[in-house]
Amino acid sequence: MATTLRRVDSYSSDDTLVETCRxxxxxxxxxxxxxxxxxxxxxxxxxxxxxxxxxxxxxxxRRNRVCLVWTILRLRHPLLASKVEMRDYDDIRFVHSAPESVMEALESADANLEYRSQSKDGRCLLFFMIDAYLNGPRTLSNERLSYLVVAQLDKACSQTIEAPEEVELQNFDLLLCATHFLGDGMALHQFANDFFGLLASxxxxxxxxxxxxxxxxxxxxAKKDESVFGLPSSLEDRLPPLPEGKFCRAVARVDFNNSQAKLIGGHSFPRRSGNPRRTVVPTVAIKEESTKSILKKCKxxxxxxxxxxxxxxxxAWAxxxxxxxxxxxMMYSALNLRSVLTASKAFNDSYWYLAIGYFNVVLPTFIPKSASDKEIEKIFWHRAxxxxxxSTRAAKSTMLVSRSYEMARERGQRARCWAREDDEKARGTWKAPPSPPPADPSLVAKKPPSQALIGLSLLGNLDGIYKHSTFQKVKMHTLTTGSRQRAGGMLLFGYTFAGRLWLSLGYDEAGFEADTTERFWGNVLTAVDTLLV
Known part of the structure; x- marks a missing residue:
């Protein structure tokens, strides 16, 4: 659907983009x-x-109004309107071409905005919209790092009962898409809050x-000193600098290796292979009264x-x-590093950047088979x-910054190694490295297993980010989030929104043994009902 864009340029032709900024x-x-x-x-x-x-x-x-807000925010957060150029494994760059006029900015935003309507077969468009994003052809690309979809559902798909005083309101769904190397979940939610703050003002x-x-x-x-222009900095450029010197670098490396060696986990979901990846995201929203009870119990x-x-x-796994x-x-989760980052003074600084580290939680698996419900409840709260x-030790460690540097370096090197291997396999030039000579078993220390069962994305209280009172014309009732996963991926999401606790399990149903995964999800929901509510 094309939109009619009004010409809103109000500055003279003499105030066009200066050559240094082209x-x-x-x-x-x-x-x-x-x-x-x-x-x-x-x-x-x-x-x-x-x-x-x-x-x-x-x-x-209306599309014109949505496009105006979308354009304003893409100007404020230029990575959203950038592209990526890969020149070599060690030379990958964000590239941003500044819009030479307001109309050019509008047209670029409109090209990355889509309106959808109810599907012809009468089934809810929302399911197909998310399913297509997760399992269909990729929506984003190196040329398109963000995309916005607005869908209007008819009454047959609405899950909200119309109140008499709300007859003028209609149901809408918004899907904000962005690559993960562009930013993290906190950037997504802050952006959505700003978006509705402008749209519903x-x-x-x-x-x-x-x-x-x-x-x-x-x-x-306007003509400006070229030095003030720039794209938001990377995580590594925002982290406080480490002390210089070989000794300090060696200490950081030893500490990182020691912290990784403590990560012991002996459990994982039984896997299947050979099937095309298919991500599903079963989601449950706990009632508001039950959520209040859960919050009270946790406090x-x-x-x-x-x-x-x-x-x-x-x-649930036990x-x-x-x-x-x-x-x-063992379970892993992301660690929000924004509180430890140094402030950036870049002209185009924004909250759209990646600012996450990683930590693990290791808990005993054993539960006595003869344990009563009361004993299991005590075990549960002790493990919580x-x-x-x-989690606190990971977030407040004096070595957090150095561990974040080391983890980033290790992940970057590992990604390059795998990327080269994938590209060589695609070209048919890959050769397996020679096998190392067998080691004497008596001289090799047996390492404990280090398997992670599942990843948890714990977003906290999102009602602290969404300032509902600033966009009272909009009544939000549903929030779901996730990502396209690799084959055999699994991630549990937990957050509160609109006064309710939301739980969703995003996983590749073709990559795991169905019975085990379904029993685990059922046990998660049962444990919430019996131990938390």
């Missing part, structure tokens, strides 16, 4: 960005999406047009919902597996507190 802005990808970019090349592994379901007056969602379209023109002019319409026990969810998965109970269960302690 050259595209570039910067190399950081190591963490590289570790996400290289696996994404073939099929979009880790491409993120954020879905928001809401009710809104239809006038707010009292500003008329004309006011948004003036805001857009001013936004473009402040960045590209009384001195833990957050995030810590409790590690213990929920631990108990009830699912029937062997190796003597080995611990253990998960909290491990």
């Amino acid at each position: 050259r595209p802005l570039e910067r190399p990808l950081g190591e963490t960005e590289v570790s996400y970019f290289l696996p994404s090349r073939e099929s979009g592994v880790n491409d993120m999406y954020l879905h928001l379901g809401f009710r809104s007056p239809p006038g707010i969602m 009292d500003r008329a379209d004309g006011d948004l047009e003036c805001m857009l023109t001013d936004e473009w002019y402040s960045r590209w319409g 009384q026990s001195g833990v957050s919902i995030s810590s409790a969810l590690f213990a929920i998965c631990n108990i 009830r699912t597996c029937d062997r190796n109970w003597e080995l611990p269960t 507190r253990a998960a909290k302690d491990q």
Whole structure:
């Protein structure tokens, strides 16, 4: 569907983009960005999406108005409108060509905006929209790092009962898509909050047009010192600098290796192979009253919902597996590093950048078969507190910065190695490295297993990010999120939104033994009902 774009340029032709700024802005990808970019090349592994379901007056969602807001925010966050050029495994760059006019900025945003309507067969478009993004041809590319989809569902697909006073509101779904090497979940949610803050404000379209023109002019319409232009910095450039010297580097490396050696896990889901990847995301929203009860219980026990969810998965797995109970269960999660980053003074600085580290939680698997419900509840809260302690130690470690540098370096090197191997296999030039000579078993120390059962993406209380009071015309009721996964990928999402606790399990149903995965998910929900509610 084409949109009619009004010409909103209000500055004279003398105020066009200066020649020094016509050259595209570039910067190399950081190591963490590289570790996400290289696996994404073939099929979009880790491409993120954020879905928001809401009710809104239809006038707010007119394409012209949505496009104006989308354009303003793409100007404020230039990585969204950039592309990636890979010249070599060690030379991968963000490239941003500045729009030479407001109309050019509008047309670029409109080309990355899509409106969809109800599917012809009467089934809910939302399922197909997310399923197509996760399992169909890749939506994003090196030339398109972000994309926005707006869908309007008819009454047959609406899951919200219309109240008499809301008859003027209609159901809409918004899908915000972005590559993971562009940013993280916190960037997605902050962007969505800013998007609706502008879209549902009292500003008329004309006011948004003036805001857009001013936004473009402040960045590209006036002559400025070229040094003030730049793209948002990478994680590694934002981390505080480490002490220099070989000794300090050696200490950091030894500490990192020691911390990794402590990660012991002896459990994983039984896998299947040979089937095309197919990601599914079963999602459950806990009732508001039950969510309040859960929050109260967690507070009384001195833990957050995030810590409790590690213990929920631990108990659920113990009830699912029937062997190796003597080995611990390891789970991994992302660590938000924004609080430790140094401030950037770049002219085009924004919150769209990748700022995550990683940590693991290791918990015992064993539960006595004769344990009563009360004893299991005590075990559960004890393990939730253990998960909290491990999470806190990871976030507040004095070695957090050096470990983040080391992890980024290791992930970047590993991604390059795998990318070269994949490319050589595709060209038919790959040769397996020679096998090392067999080592004397008596001289080789047996390493403990280090298998992770599952990853948890724990986003916390998203109602702290979404300022619902600033866009009261929009009534949000649903939020789901996830990413395109690699074959055999699995990730549990947990967060509160609109006063409810949401749990979703995104996994490749073709890559895991169906019975085990379904029993585990059922045990997760049962554990929530019996231990948390």
